[in-house]
Amino acid sequence: xxxxxxxxxxxxxxxxxxxxxxxxxxxxxxxxxxxxxxxxxxxxxxxxxxxxxxxxxxxxxxxxxxxxxxxxxxxxxxxxxxxxxxxxxxxxxxxxxxxxxxxxxxxxxxxxxxxxxxxxxxxxxxxxxxxxxxxxxxxxxxxxxxxxxxxxxxxxxxxxxxxxxxxxxxxxxxxxxxxxxxxxxxxxxxxxxxxxxxxxxxxxxxxxxxxxxxxxxxxxxxxxxxxxxxxxxxxxxxxxxxxxxxxxxxxxxxxxxxxxxxxxxxxxxxxxxxxxxxxxxxxxxxxxxxxxxxxxxxxxxxxxxxxxxxxxxxxxxxxxxxxxxxxxxxxxxxxxxxxxxxxxxxxxxxxxxxxxxxxxxxxxxxxxxxxxxxxxxxxxxxxxxxxxxxxxxxxxxxxxxxxxxxxxxxxxxxxxxxxxxxxxxxx
Amino acid sequence: xxxxxxxxxxxxxxxxxxxxxxxxxxxxxxxxxxxxxxxxxxxxxxxxxxxxxxxxxxxxxxxxxxxxxxxxxxxxxxxxxxxxxxxxxxxxxxxxxxxxxxxxxxxxxxxxxxxxxxxxxxxxxxxxxxxxxxxxxxxxxxxxxxxxxxxxxxxxxxxxxxxxxxxxxxxxxxxxxxxxxxxxxxxxxxxxxxxxxxxxxxxxxxxxxxxxxxxxxxxxxxxxxxxxxxxxxxxxxxxxxxxxxxxxxxxxxxxxxxxxxxxxxxxxxxxxxxxxxxxxxxxxxxxxxxxxxxxxxxxxxxxxxxxxxxxxxxxxxxxxxxxxxxxxxxxxxxxxxxxxxxxxxxxxxxxxxxxxxxxxxxxxxxxxxxxxxxxxxxxxxxxxxxxxxxxxxxxxxxxxxxxxxxxxxxxxxxxxxxxxxxxxxxx
Ligand SMILES: [K+]
Ligand SMILES: [K+]
Numbered sequence: 001x002x003x004x005x006x007x008x009x010x011x012x013x014x015x016x017x018x019x020x021x022x023x024x025x026x027x028x029x030x031x032x033x034x035x036x037x038x039x040x041x042x043x044x045x046x047x048x049x050x051x052x053x054x055x056x057x058x059x060x061x062x063x064x065x066x067x068x069x070x071x072x073x074x075x076x077x078x079x080x081x082x083x084x085x086x087x088x089x090x091x092x093x094x095x096x097x098x099x100x101x102x103x104x105x106x107x108x109x110x111x112x113x114x115x116x117x118x119x120x121x122x123x124x125x126x127x128x129x130x131x132x133x134x135x136x137x138x139x140x141x142x143x144x145x146x147x148x149x150x151x152x153x154x155x156x157x158x159x160x161x162x163x164x165x166x167x168x169x170x171x172x173x174x175x176x177x178x179x180x181x182x183x184x185x186x187x188x189x190x191x192x193x194x195x196x197x198x199x200x201x202x203x204x205x206x207x208x209x210x211x212x213x214x215x216x217x218x219x220x221x222x223x224x225x226x227x228x229x230x231x232x233x234x235x236x237x238x239x240x241x242x243x244x245x246x247x248x249x250x251x252x253x254x255x256x257x258x259x260x261x262x263x264x265x266x267x268x269x270x271x272x273x274x275x276x277x278x279x280x281x282x283x284x285x286x287x288x289x290x291x292x293x294x295x296x297x298x299x300x301x302x303x304x305x306x307x308x309x310x311x312x313x314x315x316x317x318x319x320x321x322x323x324x325x326x327x328x329x330x331x332x333x334x335x336x337x338x339x340x341x342x343x344x345x346x347x348x349x350x351x352x353x354x355x356x357x358x359x360x361x362x363x364x365x366x367x368x369x370x371x372x373x374x375x376x377x378x379x380x381x382x383x384x385x386x387x388x389x390x391x392x393x394x395x396x397x398x399x400x401x402x403x404x405x406x407x408x409x410x411x412x413x414x415x416x417x418x419x420x421x422x423x424x425x426x427x
Numbered sequence: 428x429x430x431x432x433x434x435x436x437x438x439x440x441x442x443x444x445x446x447x448x449x450x451x452x453x454x455x456x457x458x459x460x461x462x463x464x465x466x467x468x469x470x471x472x473x474x475x476x477x478x479x480x481x482x483x484x485x486x487x488x489x490x491x492x493x494x495x496x497x498x499x500x501x502x503x504x505x506x507x508x509x510x511x512x513x514x515x516x517x518x519x520x521x522x523x524x525x526x527x528x529x530x531x532x533x534x535x536x537x538x539x540x541x542x543x544x545x546x547x548x549x550x551x552x553x554x555x556x557x558x559x560x561x562x563x564x565x566x567x568x569x570x571x572x573x574x575x576x577x578x579x580x581x582x583x584x585x586x587x588x589x590x591x592x593x594x595x596x597x598x599x600x601x602x603x604x605x606x607x608x609x610x611x612x613x614x615x616x617x618x619x620x621x622x623x624x625x626x627x628x629x630x631x632x633x634x635x636x637x638x639x640x641x642x643x644x645x646x647x648x649x650x651x652x653x654x655x656x657x658x659x660x661x662x663x664x665x666x667x668x669x670x671x672x673x674x675x676x677x678x679x680x681x682x683x684x685x686x687x688x689x690x691x692x693x694x695x696x697x698x699x700x701x702x703x704x705x706x707x708x709x710x711x712x713x714x715x716x717x718x719x720x721x722x723x724x725x726x727x728x729x730x731x732x733x734x735x736x737x738x739x740x741x742x743x744x745x746x747x748x749x750x751x752x753x754x755x756x757x758x759x760x761x762x763x764x765x766x767x768x769x770x771x772x773x774x775x776x777x778x779x780x781x782x783x784x785x786x787x788x789x790x791x792x793x794x795x796x797x798x799x800x801x802x803x804x805x806x807x808x809x810x811x812x813x814x815x816x817x818x819x820x821x822x823x824x825x826x827x828x829x830x831x832x833x834x835x836x837x838x839x840x841x842x843x844x845x846x847x848x849x850x851x852x853x854x
Contacts, residue, residue, distance in 0.1 A: 310757045313835055330733055337734050407738075408737065422645040
């Protein structure tokens, strides 16, 4: 074992592959599926969708038996508990402890936290996850009970949707997702999505701030500001474009697009502008260290504020009285471009096979890549090749950004040779 | 006059506005149009399209009389002779000479050239333009004469298409553009497009290099490499996706998309992947200081090479043994993002008014914004509101990037207060 030197990001990938394949076999167990035979491809698709907390489906979740649904729920929970925790546990399992090199790796990923805080964070993630999910489940059960479900059903739905929402998984036991549910359910789900999507770093930092005071980290301020602005922006666009959408649904849809994936309205009837807005929200996604996907709020914030500041002629990017290193800015741009490249390439591949509208296919692929799970109905109609492309997108979208950031950090090198600067003409 | 302190980029904008409006009135002169009455909106559209060397049309150029066509040709030539020359001439006209502050401005825009070279370049641009157009006209006249035109017609077509091609204008006296023309014409046009699109800086630098030796500038190397790679890339994608396109047409279409706008094939029948490839090529566009539009080859090259180097963990962006300043990189990213933002916003506005497919509308808007002039047939069908949006796009696309780069250079400021660095977590 000692000679096997794997880079941190390969641990991440291996963990997810094992989890997905194990999940697909569990879903093939007789008695997990109630509508005839589940093909292995569909089991693999469902397992990938659950582990990558995407929520895209090729068969309705209601077609699984309670046993099958609980397998899906466990896969969601394991997948969502976070890249960090998961790889940490694997390390601990393999080496019997969280060794220094790994602790350094985690500290490097988080970047903003000191080395001594790493172990605290890991314990904190687990504790925090279960407390929130527990409270969510109670309120949701109440909501479902009010809507004329039996107490048993209400509790089951409550637990399932609490975990699914907090993990930003978007799986629902209902074929119409949350269309037609009451306001208690919609608002609780919204709250769980936000708490799950804001990222553990922020929660941890806020907790510390309120307990012992001091200064909030730049990361925390950026995440809170960006999340708030994005929710408002999405809500406003939907309000203008979709005249018959009510306030709660507009708000819900704005929150869920960045990356939960539940829906309370029929998406296919939306105007192109709303579909495009949803695509942008899906691309941005949740915050780092969260259960959500996308390029992440911080990445988006850094690129946008760099652009506005550069346009104003400034050459140092300062936000909240802190200077952002050029290195971080370039990484943010690189991440976004690579992400868009994968997104568009996958879309074009699918358009080569299937005859759909570009925007709708882009919607479906972005939903997979950003592990959102919203669908215009294309996914269920795909054949084998298409399903495999979507599976690849879900996997890449979940593991990719974190693996990429780890890889960039791991490869950091200093140039020994210095070259003179020379400009080129732009524009 | 002395108290009127306008920033350099406002000179640029004013010049273009005056030229466009003057052009629209000239086109309204009785006898310029042969098919009934030309509406003022259509005259404005045609004038904008000519001055901004776009080539999008709302009425076939053949509907203008030879007198009208010559007005269009003059507008193309004036618009194309270049932002730099034009604003310089205005300065000279207004102040009687090219003063130092203006010379500094031009030197700043070009960035790569010393102050003493500025006046040389301006003279050079004019000389170079007319020599190339003259040679092009001779060869093209020959080409048209071979295809059974009378000598008079052949010479007229030769001159018109030589200027239109070198200026990357894309206007043609034929309703089907260059569909069905012979190989001499296609190849000569391709050559003129490349020479016009590569930018005066490069031509000037190459000329100096071959005359007096020395080192080629980084700018020149970047432009030549990127242009070559883009032509090959476009050609290869078309070859794979469009099985019935011949080699000459594939090559022609790859060259013309970055921003000439002639076509030798019917574009509406192309596969979505080809349309998307054309959109990307249109977005990238020609090189700085050229007659073409788009974000420019250098901007594209810098972003792509920054991304690949950052992904490899390098923190200094070195190309051809020269380090690119962070400032230049951030400007390149800002330019691309702003460009995409305008492109998509205009597309969504048009989609709000008209019921078209997203990709096709994006194609049309990108064609206007990058002053390309390729069309899927939507532009001719637009009503007043749509025509105004397209006019705005052509104008913004032609003047925008240069004005933006000037504005950024003009606003350059040093921060006095230093703030500590702080990282945020990405991915
Ligand atoms: K999801
Ligand atoms: K053009």
